[in-house]
Amino acid sequence: MPAHDVLIIGAGLAGQRAALAAAEKGASVAIMSKVHPVRSHSVAAAGGINAAISVDDDWHSHAYDTVKGSDFLGDQDAIEIMCSEAPGEVMHLEHMGVTFHRNDKGEMDLRAFGGASMKRTAYVADITGQALLHVLYEQLMKHHETVERFEEWFTTSLLKDDAGRCCGVLARDVRSGRMEAFTAKNVILACGGAGQAYKPTTNGLIVTGDGIAMAYRAGAPLMDMEMVQYHPTCLVETGILITEGARGEGAHLLNANGERFMEKMAPNKMELASRDVVSRAEQIEINEGRGVGPNGSGIYLDVTVVPRKRTLEALREIVNLGRDFAGVDITKEPITIRPGQHYIMGGVKTDVDGRTPIEGLYAAGEVACVSVHGGNRLGANSLLDTLIFGRRAGEHAAARSASMGMPAVDTKAQLREDAGRIDGIIARPHDGRRVSEIKNELGELMNKHAAVFRDEQGLQHALGEIGRLKEEAGKAWIDDRGTVFNQDVLGAIELGYMVDCAEATVVAAIERKESRGAQFRTDYPERNDGEWLKHIDITLEDGAGGGPRVSYSPVTITQWQPEERKY
Amino acid sequence: MAEVHDRPPEQFTLRLRRYDPESGEAPYWDEHTIQLEPHRSVLEAILQAKDRFDGSIGVRCSCRQAICGSCGIRVNGEPALACHTHLDAAKSGAKDGVIEIEPMGNMPVLKDLIVDMDAVHWKKIRRVTPWLLAKQPVPEREYLVSKDSMVDVTQSMACIQCGACVSDCLAMEVDPGFIGPAALAKSYRFVGDPRDDQQFERLNDLAQDPQGIFDCTHCFKCVEACPKDVNPMGQIMRLRRIATGDHHIVDQNNGERHEAAVTGLVRNYGLLHEAELIPRSYGGNSWFAKFTPAAGKELLASFPVIIKGLLRGKVNPKIAVFGHKIPSSDLKSVQAIFDKIESRPERYELNLYITGEDEAPAPAAEPIAAGVTYESGGQDAPPTSPEGSVNQ
Numbered sequence: 020m021p022a023h024d025v026l027i028i029g030a031g032l033a034g035q036r037a038a039l040a041a042a043e044k045g046a047s048v049a050i051m052s053k054v055h056p057v058r059s060h061s062v063a064a065a066g067g068i069n070a071a072i073s074v075d076d077d078w079h080s081h082a083y084d085t086v087k088g089s090d091f092l093g094d095q096d097a098i099e100i101m102c103s104e105a106p107g108e109v110m111h112l113e114h115m116g117v118t119f120h121r122n123d124k125g126e127m128d129l130r131a132f133g134g135a136s137m138k139r140t141a142y143v144a145d146i147t148g149q150a151l152l153h154v155l156y157e158q159l160m161k162h163h164e165t166v167e168r169f170e171e172w173f174t175t176s177l178l179k180d181d182a183g184r185c186c187g188v189l190a191r192d193v194r195s196g197r198m199e200a201f202t203a204k205n206v207i208l209a210c211g212g213a214g215q216a217y218k219p220t221t222n223g224l225i226v227t228g229d230g231i232a233m234a235y236r237a238g239a240p241l242m243d244m245e246m247v248q249y250h251p252t253c254l255v256e257t258g259i260l261i262t263e264g265a266r267g268e269g270a271h272l273l274n275a276n277g278e279r280f281m282e283k284m285a286p287n288k289m290e291l292a293s294r295d296v297v298s299r300a301e302q303i304e305i306n307e308g309r310g311v312g313p314n315g316s317g318i319y320l321d322v323t324v325v326p327r328k329r330t331l332e333a334l335r336e337i338v339n340l341g342r343d344f345a346g347v348d349i350t351k352e353p354i355t356i357r358p359g360q361h362y363i364m365g366g367v368k369t370d371v372d373g374r375t376p377i378e379g380l381y382a383a384g385e386v387a388c389v390s391v392h393g394g395n396r397l398g399a400n401s402l403l404d405t406l407i408f409g410r411r412a413g414e415h416a417a418a419r420s421a422s423m424g425m426p427a428v429d430t431k432a433q434l435r436e437d438a439g440r441i442d443g444i445i446a447r448p449h450d451g452r453r454v455s456e457i458k459n460e461l462g463e464l465m466n467k468h469a470a471v472f473r474d475e476q477g478l479q480h481a482l483g484e485i486g487r488l489k490e491e492a493g494k495a496w497i498d499d500r501g502t503v504f505n506q507d508v509l510g511a512i513e514l515g516y517m518v519d520c521a522e523a524t525v526v527a528a529i530e531r532k533e534s535r536g537a538q539f540r541t542d543y544p545e546r547n548d549g550e551w552l553k554h555i556d557i558t559l560e561d562g563a564g565g566g567p568r569v570s571y572s573p574v575t576i577t578q579w580q581p582e583e584r585k586y
Numbered sequence: 587m588a589e590v591h592d593r594p595p596e597q598f599t600l601r602l603r604r605y606d607p608e609s610g611e612a613p614y615w616d617e618h619t620i621q622l623e624p625h626r627s628v629l630e631a632i633l634q635a636k637d638r639f640d641g642s643i644g645v646r647c648s649c650r651q652a653i654c655g656s657c658g659i660r661v662n663g664e665p666a667l668a669c670h671t672h673l674d675a676a677k678s679g680a681k682d683g684v685i686e687i688e689p690m691g692n693m694p695v696l697k698d699l700i701v702d703m704d705a706v707h708w709k710k711i712r713r714v715t716p717w718l719l720a721k722q723p724v725p726e727r728e729y730l731v732s733k734d735s736m737v738d739v740t741q742s743m744a745c746i747q748c749g750a751c752v753s754d755c756l757a758m759e760v761d762p763g764f765i766g767p768a769a770l771a772k773s774y775r776f777v778g779d780p781r782d783d784q785q786f787e788r789l790n791d792l793a794q795d796p797q798g799i800f801d802c803t804h805c806f807k808c809v810e811a812c813p814k815d816v817n818p819m820g821q822i823m824r825l826r827r828i829a830t831g832d833h834h835i836v837d838q839n840n841g842e843r844h845e846a847a848v849t850g851l852v853r854n855y856g857l858l859h860e861a862e863l864i865p866r867s868y869g870g871n872s873w874f875a876k877f878t879p880a881a882g883k884e885l886l887a888s889f890p891v892i893i894k895g896l897l898r899g900k901v902n903p904k905i906a907v908f909g910h911k912i913p914s915s916d917l918k919s920v921q922a923i924f925d926k927i928e929s930r931p932e933r934y935e936l937n938l939y940i941t942g943e944d945e946a947p948a949p950a951a952e953p954i955a956a957g958v959t960y961e962s963g964g965q966d967a968p969p970t971s972p973e974g975s976v977n978q
Contacts, residue, residue: 055703057654058648062655110728114725120736121733153743157717158717160712160716160717259651260651343672344651453641455637497641501606501608501642
C-alpha cells in the first residue's frame with residue numbers, strides 16, 4: 020500500500036508546484052491526477068501571470084488592485100502574501116525554464132490586463148498556462164526520484180481516521196479499474212474548479228468539482244461559493260475562451276451600433292475594467308437589444324485595432340481559435356463573443372498555508388478559497404494564486420509531516436465501500452436517466468439562474484431543480500460495464516460532485532442579499548457593506564435532513580477600507 | 587463578418603475503431619449517426635455518440651480547444667486532434683462519406699481510441715533530458731536574453747504533446763527506437779534556449795545516437811500532422827544545422843558527412859551524383875573518398891543493391907560513372923545560390939512560428955535567385971522579421 024508524507028490530488032499548476040515544494044523540503048511526495056498532468060486545465064490559461072516586477076511597480080499597488088477587483092471581499096492578509104511573494108515566484112519560474120517573452124532590453128516583458136493600474140502581466144505569447152504547466156512537468160520528470168507520479172488515477176474519496184484527521188485517499192487506476200488505498204500524513208487537494216457544472220463554460224471536460232465536493236462531503240466548509248466568474252470574451256457557440264490579453268493588447272468591445280459601450284460603465288479603464296464589470300456591461304447591451312450576431316446574443320471583440328504583427332506574435336493562439344472554431348480571421352474582422360462561465364472564486368476554505376479546518380487536509384488553486392479573489396478575480400491572478408499557495412501548501416505540509424508518524428488507519432472497510440459504490444453504479448438498471456442528460460440540464464439551469472444577473476425567484480427555482488437532479492443523479496445509468504478506462508462510471512461520480520458544487524453555489528447566492536463582485540442580484544442591486552461585508556461558508560450537515568448549512572466568517576482587512584468601486 | 591454559424595445541423599456518420607481489451611475479441615468497426623452543424627468538431631460528434639448511444643466509447647479529451655493535447659486520433663487515416671477537425675472537412679475527406687475514426691499509430695492501443703502514450707511518446711520525451719540545464723550562476727532577477735530568442739523557442743514550446751506527429755512518423759514505423767519528432771522538437775526548446783548551458787552536450791548526444799537527429803528521413807509527415815504548427819522536422823533540421831554548422835560535430839552515423847556530400851555534389855554537378863554519394867558519405871567529401879576503408883566497406887555491402895538496380899534499369903551506368911550534366915548556365919545559377927547563402931555573416935533560419943508581415947521595412951531577405959521560394963507557414967510574403975534568426 021503506497022504511503023507518503025505528502026499526497027497531492029491534481030497535477031495542474033497548484034498540484035505540481037506543491038509537489039516540487041514539498042519534495043524540496045525533503046518530504047516523500049506523490050502526485051495523483053485523473054488525467055496526464057499536462058492535460059490539466061491550467062494548460063488553457065492564456066494571458067499571463069501578475070507580479071510587480073517592474074522597477075516602477077510596487078506589490079502594494081498589485082495588492083490594492085486585487086482588493087478592489089475582489090469588491091473588498093478578498094482577505095487582505097492573504098492578498099498581501101500573494102502579491103508580495105509574486106515577484107520572487109515569477110523569477111523562480113523563469114530560472115526553472117519558463118520562456119517568458121522579453122522586451123528590447125532582454126528583461127521580461129509585461130502586458131496590460133483588466134483591473135490592473137499598470138502593466139504587470141508576464142506572459143509567454145498567449146500560451147502562458149501551457150508554458151508554465153509544461154515547464155513544471157519538466158521539473159517533475161527531472162525530480163522523478165523524489166516525486167512519485169500516479170497519472171490517470173481517479174480519487175474516489177478522502178480517508179479519515181477516527182479522530183477526523185485526513186490520512187490519505189482512495190483511488191481507482193483508470194487504466195485497470197483497480198482500487199487502491201493511499202495513506203499519507205497530509206493530503207493536498209489541487210484539482211481545480213467546477214466549471215462543468217455550467218453549460219457552456221470555458222472550462223475543460225475534466226473540471227468537475229471533484230476536490231471541492233470530496234472536501235465538502237468530508238466535512239470541510241466551502242467559502243465564497245456564490246462568486247462565479249463570467250469571462251467577458253467567450254465564443255458564442257462553444258464558450259471557448261478568447262484571452263483577456265486581446266483587450267490587454269488594445270482590442271475594443273463594440274455593440275451593434277459600433278459603440279465602445281464600456282465608456283458608460285468604466286470611462287477610465289474602458290475594456291480593461293475588472294471582469295465582472297465588463298461581463299455585466301456586455302449582458303446589459305445584449306439584454307437591451309444592442310447585441311450582434313445570431314439572436315443579438317453577442318458582442319463584437321475588435322482585435323483589428325491591434326497591429327497585425329503584434330497580434331500574430333503575442334495573440335497567436337486566438338488567431339488560430341478564431342480561424343478554427345469561429346471561422347473568423349481576427350486580424351481582419353471583429354469576432355462575436357459573449358460572457359461565459361470561467362472560474363469559481365469560491366472553494367474549500369483554507370488559511371494562507373493552504374490548511375483546511377480538517378487536520379491533514381490542504382487545498383490550493385481553484386479548488387481552494389483563501390480568499391484572494393473575493394467577489395471577483397483579476398485576470399492573470401489565478402496562475403499566481405495556484406503557484407503561491409501551491410508552494411505554501413507543499414512547504415507547510417512537508418514541515419508538518421516531519422514531526423509525525425505515518426497514520427495507521429484501517430482502509431479495508433472504506434476501500435470495500437468505495438469499490439461497492441462503483442460496482443453499484445455499473446450495475447444500475449436502465450430505468451432512470453442517462454448521466455449526460457442530467458449533466459446538460461444542470462449546466463443549462465446554472466447558466467440561466469446563477470449567472471451574471473440573479474434574483475431570488477430564479478435562484479429558488481434552481482435550488483428546487485437541483486434537488487431533483489441530485490436524486491436523479493443518484494440513479495443515473497451508464498453503458499460501460501468494463502474496468503479498463505471505464506470513463507462512463509467516472510462520469511457518473513463526477514456528476515455527483517458537480518451537483519454538490521452547484522447546490523452550494525445556489526444556496527450561497529440566495530443567502531447573499533446584495534450585489535458584490537460577480538454576484539449581481541437584480542432584487543438587491545446595491546453593495547451593502549453594513550450587512551454583507553463577510554464571507555458565506557457552506558458546510559454539509561450530516562445525517563437525516565442534512566444538507567448545506569450556512570454560516571459566516573469575517574473578511575480580513577489590513578490596510579484598505581472598502582470604498583466605492585469605479586473603473 | 588464571416589458567418590459560419592448559420593448552417594443548420596446535418597447528419598454525419600462516424601465509423602469508429604473499437605477495441606475492448608477485456609473481451610478477448612479483435613478490434614472491430616462501430617457506426618453511429620449523429621446530428622451537428624457542419625463546422626462543429628469531430629470530438630463533439632464522438633461525444634454526442636457517447637452521450638446518446640454508447641457511453642462505453644473510450645476517448646481522452648478535455649479542453650475542446652486544441653490546447654490540452656488529449657484527443658489525438660486518426661481521422662480518415664490521418665492523424666489529427668478530434669476537437670480541431672471540422673465535421674464538414676472530415677466528411678469531404680472520407681472515401682465513402684463515412685468519417686473513419688481510429689486510434690493513433692505507432693503506439694499500443696489500450697481501449698478504443700485510447701493509446702499508451704507513456705510507453706512510446708513520454709518515454710522518448712524523457713530521453714532528451716527534457717528540462718533546462720541552466721547557466722550558472724543563476725542571476726538574482728531574470729536571465730537577460732534577446733526578445734527574439736524567446737519568441738523563437740515558443741514554436742517548440744507550443745507543442746501540446748498530443749502525439750499526432752509520433753502517430754505518423756515513417757522513420758519510427760521502420761525504427762521504433764527513433765527518438766522521433768516530438769521529443770526532438772522538445773530538445774530544440776532547450777538547444778535554442780540561450781539560458782541552457784549544455785547546447786554542445788545535448789547536440790553531441792543526439793547526433794551520435796544512431797536513433798537521434800540523423801535518423802529522420804525528411805518525409806514531412808510530422809509537419810503535416812502537427813495541429814499546432816510546431817514543425818517538428820524543421821526543429822530537427824535546425825538541431826542538425828547547429829550541431830554541424832556551429833559545433834562541427836562529426837557523428838559516428840555519418841550524418842554530418844552525408845549532408846556535406848549531398849550539398850557538395852549538388853554544388854559541383856548542379857544535381858545529385860548518386861554514385862558518388864555513398865563513398866563521400868562514408869569517406870569524406872572528396873573524389874578520393876571511395877578509396878577509404880570505410881567507404882569501401884559500405885560500397886561492398888551495397889553491391890547487391892547496386893547490381894539489382896542495374897538489372898532493373900534503375901541505375902544508368904553512364905550517369906553513375908560521369909554524373910548528371912546540366913547546362914553550364916544552370917550550373918552557374920545553382921552555384922550562385924550556394925555562394926550567396928554561404929557568404930552570409932549569420933545563418934538565416936526560417937521560423938515558421940511568426941507568419942505575419944512586419945510593418946517595419948524589410949531587412950535583406952529578398953529572393954536570391956530565380957526559383958527560390960520561401961516557406962512561411964502558408965503566407966506568400968517572405969518572413970521579414972528578425973524572429974527567424976537563431977541567436978548563437
